[in-house]
Structures are given as C-alpha cells and as structure tokens.
Amino acid sequence: MQITFKVYRKDPEGNGKPGRSEYTVDLSDDATVMDGLLKIRDELDGTLAFRASCLRGYCGECTMRISGKSTFACTAKVSAFTKKGPEIALDPIRNIPVIKDLVFDWDAFLWNKIKAVKPWLEPREGPANEEHRLPDAVMKDLRQVMSCYYCGLCDEGCTVLPVDFDFLGPAALTKAYRVAFDPRDRDGKERLRIAEQPKGVWDCVHCFEASEHCPRGIAPTERIVALRDKAFQMGISHEKVARHHQSFAASVKESGWVDEGRLAVESEGLTNIKGLMKLLPTAAKALVRGKAPLPYVHSKRPGADRIKKIFEKGERERK
Amino acid sequence: MKYAFYPGCVSRGGCPELYPSAVKVAQKLEVELEELKDVGCTGAGVLPQYLSDPINARTFAKAEGLGLPIMTICSTCQGVMAQANYRLKSDPAYREKINREYLAEEGLEYRGTTEVKHLLWILFEDYGLDRLKSLIRRPLKGLKVSPFYGCFLRRPPEAITPTKELSRRKNYLDELIEILGADLVDISGKGKCCGFPILTASEENSLAMVAKHTGESKEKGADCMVTPCPLCHLNLDGNQPRAQAVRGEKIDLPIIHLPQFVGLALGFDPEEMQLKRHIVSTRVVESRVEMLA
C-alpha cells in the first residue's frame, strides 16, 4: 500500500524555521511505522533524523507522536493509523526540546533529571558477606518499577511539564521511588528529600496522565503519591503543603467536611501576613457574590462524631 | 429513578451556586434524590488512604442500606470514591477488614454493591438522551462552549473501566454540548488538570495552567467553558483574574457548572442557576440566553 508520511522537520529549508516533509512509500500490509521511516531514509532522504535501536518495542528509543498518539514507531502498525486515509503525521513527543526532526534532547528531557534524584543504592554498611535478602513482595514491587523502558511516554503525557520544564517529571520521580522504597538503601530519606525539593513531588498534580501513558503498567502517578505519603510519614514536607494537609484533616475530623475558608487561611499560615493579604482580592470578590466561605464559621455535619472516631482509630493504628 | 445524592463539600462551600442548581435540575428531570447527610468528605486525595477508605466505605454502606446508587456532582468526589470503591470491591479481605475495624461498631457493613456515578454519566447511561432531548426548552443555539472534564472523570482508567462505556465517557461532555444545541469549541487541554491540586505548593504553575486552558478556549472563540468539577471551577473561575496577570492579557471566560449548563437548556433563567455568583462575569452567557428566551 502507498502511504504518505508527513514528518515534522526542525529546519528543512535551512532558514531556522520548522516545517513538514512529505514522503510517499510503498509498504506491505503488516508494516510498522518504523519500516516506513527506514525506507524513507534508505531510499528517499538520508537527511531525515530519527532514533531507532531494538526494533522490538523494548528500548523506548523510537518514542514519537504518530498521528497525535504517542507510542513506539517500531511496534505501531501502519494499518492502525490509516483507517481514515493513507496519510500519517509524525511528530517528536511533546514537552521536550528537539535537536533535529524526530530526535529530541534526552539529556534535558530525562537523563539530567534522573541523575538529579541520585538513582543508585548506597548500602547500609560495607560490602556484605552474603547477598542482601528482600521480602518477596518488596522485590516484586521494585521489579515492576525497574522494568521502566525510559521511553519518556509518562513525561510526554505530563500536565505540569508544558508549563514548567524544570519539573522533575514522572519518569525521574519514579526512579526516586525505586531507590527510596528499597530497604537495602542506607538512607531512603535522601531520595525523599530530593524528591520533595521545589520541582519535585509537591509540584505534581496527580492527574494520572503518566499512569495512563505508561506502556509498562508502572503507574508513575501512584509512585509519586507513595513518595509523598512516605515523606509525610517521615516528617519531610513542604511547609505550606503540610499546613494545608493538617488544616484539611483537622476540619474533616472535627466537622465531617472541609472548612474551605479556614483551609485557605491556614494554608498560607496564620502569621504570614503577606500570604494572607494575597488572598484578599479574591476573597473580597467572592464575598460580594455571596460565595466566600467564612473561615471557622462552619457547622458540624450530622454523623461528624462517627468520622472523628474513624480518624482517631486510624491515627492510633498508624502510630 | 432515584439516587443517594452526595453533594460534596465545595457545592455548599466555595461554589454554593452548584448545590441548588443541581437540585433544581434533578427536580425538573424528575430524578429523585435522597441526600446522604450524615457522611464525611471523600478526602479529595488530600487525606491519606488509611483514613479516606474507611470514611468512603461508610458512605457506600449507607447508600447500600438505602438500596440506591450514589450520584455525585464533582469530578474529584467521583474519582476519589471510584478509586476507593475499586479497592473495596476488588479486595474482599480488605473490605472485611474495614468493615470489622471501622464500620461494625456503628452496625454498618459494606457488601461491595454500591455504584458511584457522576451526574454527567447518569444523563447518558441511566437517564437516556432521548428523554433529555424531549425536555430541552431552550436549545443553546449559537452559544460557543468548551468542555473541561476534570482529571478524575477520565483517569485512572482502572477506576473507570469496570464499565464498557469507558471510551465514550471520555467524550460525554463534548457530546452533551452539541445535544443541548450549543457549538462545541474543542480545546487540547479539556482532559488535563486545571492546576487546582498544586495551588498551595506551586501557585505559579497552577495559575499558568488556568491561563493556558482558558486562554486557548478564548482564542478559539468560546463564549464560556463548562465543567462537571467544582474544584476546576474554583481554579478556572476564581483564579482567572490572577491567571490573566500571568498571561499578560485579558481572558474573561465565564466558567459554567454542568448542572447550570443543563439547567439553562431546560429553560431555567440564569438567575435561577445563580450565574451571578461567579467571579468571572457571566454576562456574555446571560445575554445570549436572554436572546434565545
């Protein structure tokens, strides 16, 4: 079948402007997108740049956007993308600086960020005489995380990266999880501390895009949430977030539901005059429209005593 | 048709216009609601699971006792409850543990049969589009509307997939806009996060997200945006003035709650849907609706 690929080019005319090149090639019915790319490069245009390595969906090198869907070119069948017509658009994945055509900057995208979380284990004591044994369940969990391809699809789906490229992103934070949750590491706390720096776990919106994008079922979003919970438990936390969580829990514990006015004020901090002033314009507008929940003017819900009991019991058991 | 109604905190707190408009719309649709009054906040993803799962199990047990499915009007309530329900349904030992340790004392038990559904899903899956269409009194002709779902009506998939409708669910809001006679203005960020969860930790990024979504919608010519999530509303509406400052240009895009939007098409006036309570002026929507009246 004749397929036309419309491929993103970083600078096809040599004038510094991105554009698209069109190539039509003849492919067999069961061809993959990568088959098409290799054919284009071999027969039509040797200047087209893309990455490829294992050609069997294992290395994550050929991650790209195929007619809008981010996936691996080597496992994506052409026929899956040509139902509406024999045309396929190829673009580099989003959120990432492009070096040339479909080749993006892995260092900026992933490796620098992975390095930043210190992705290695530091043993508790010197070399051991025998192997370190881990409980089966722990190893199973870690093995799943270790099956990461570093394909970057989770970062591609990330909602935060488009507004803040310095955010560590789900792939690197998942790597932090891998170390922080390994009992053999001397100080899992170290990775938690890194992960909870600005641009780390607290900047994640836990929108579950990363989990939805991951082809390995590693669930990066859940890993970030677990890092946060662990950081909390160990008393490492973003100051304002900690206040927010405490205030949230306190009002639900006392009344069964959230006192949003109190939450806004207490998250800023009762002595943080500057922070509180910042709330004023919005609060004033909301007041005029009869929608500002006044802090601490908050009635108990029926059943609140039961909710309080759940809190007390849960908290007791956690201790 | 009857549901155990779980209104959530925000529909009576930061978005007090949501609760009455949802109730009015339900009445008009002749959907009977029995409000769950003595239950707790879902935890909204802020409370840790060891607290929120028992609290939600308690809510599910109460609805189960009434023999009713739960109706939510918030993507976040929906998502947090769906995830808790998924854990409780798929792991009987875990459910038993929570029953034993937390619910038994009150004489409650959750057997794992409660369904939790957002109003948006109910309209499509239980109520039926033909019936809904027959009640439209004011097709919202000429009103240009962008959808904004709220993360948890679309993800995580395992909390949503137990139903065969998953892929279509991702499109309900788009469909509804056209069913109610309005023009769909599609935006790339409709299924993305509004930024609300990081308002505390990273205000700048949160506001940048608001600016991105509302800005794109405005650029594409929308009159307003409709959302089934009041937390999205808090950020997209309440913080839009500050997001404008980030973007460096006016946006002024009214954000309408799902029940308000349905209500307008069913013939309610903007006043009855309490549009005036929003932070961003809804004048554009009101005047369009008045022209249609």
Ligand code: SF4
């Ligand atoms: S976590 Fe999943 S999506 Fe992210 S890089 Fe690893 S394999 Fe790819």
